[in-house]
Amino acid sequence: MHKVKVLFFATLRDYVGSKSLELEIPFGMTVGGLTDLLVATYPRLEKVKNSMMVAINREYAANEQVIPEGAEIAFFPPVSGG
Amino acid sequence: MDSPTIIFLTESELDLDALLARITLPTTGAAAIFTGMVRGQTSRGDAHETAYLDYEAYQPMAETKMRQVADEIRQKWPTIEGIAIVQRIGRLYPGTPTTLIACTSAHRNTGVFEAARYGIDRLKEIVPVWKKEIGPQGEEWVEGHYRPKPGE
Numbered sequence: 273m274h275k276v277k278v279l280f281f282a283t284l285r286d287y288v289g290s291k292s293l294e295l296e297i298p299f300g301m302t303v304g305g306l307t308d309l310l311v312a313t314y315p316r317l318e319k320v321k322n323s324m325m326v327a328i329n330r331e332y333a334a335n336e337q338v339i340p341e342g343a344e345i346a347f348f349p350p351v352s353g354g
Numbered sequence: 355m356d357s358p359t360i361i362f363l364t365e366s367e368l369d370l371d372a373l374l375a376r377i378t379l380p381t382t383g384a385a386a387i388f389t390g391m392v393r394g395q396t397s398r399g400d401a402h403e404t405a406y407l408d409y410e411a412y413q414p415m416a417e418t419k420m421r422q423v424a425d426e427i428r429q430k431w432p433t434i435e436g437i438a439i440v441q442r443i444g445r446l447y448p449g450t451p452t453t454l455i456a457c458t459s460a461h462r463n464t465g466v467f468e469a470a471r472y473g474i475d476r477l478k479e480i481v482p483v484w485k486k487e488i489g490p491q492g493e494e495w496v497e498g499h500y501r502p503k504p505g506e
Contacts, residue, residue, distance in 0.1 A: 282486070
């Protein structure tokens, strides 16, 4: 197991009720695996599961990507700045 | 001569003149400045009124992605001299500039207009900033449509 920091922004922060979490996750867990874990813990994420974006260490990540040790993982809706 | 690239997020008012001065070189003869504004009345599509917008950012990633947008501009338009990409965050009321994308070059026909246009389009695609809209109908997070590819 290793420790990671998980961040939530905008709607996702509202759904989770927190802007950051420290989690212990198994080595080899993918972005998709962490997503499933979070959806199971916070069922309100279910409806945005397929639209949300994920960044690992501040770079857009793919579902199959393995989460590196000590990573910062951010979950957020499609961006709307400007 | 170094080509200035100004990138930041701020909760303070945008000083357009000061930002322009920072990307003006002795060789500069043209600047294209785009600023997004908070629109108080929307008529296109779902007509409604906006009291204010609350902006938030994933700040370190936003800075990284704004720098990436500037790098992409320089690759596409090598004649661009200075670039400023600034995003304001916090609570912003109608009539207020929210973002600034400015590009300078020696002459107006060397891509400054296109470069600034590209800059705002890209910012809206990949820079992690969100806004919540508050109006007489209540409040709602605005969501974009673009889905960046891994590593984009």
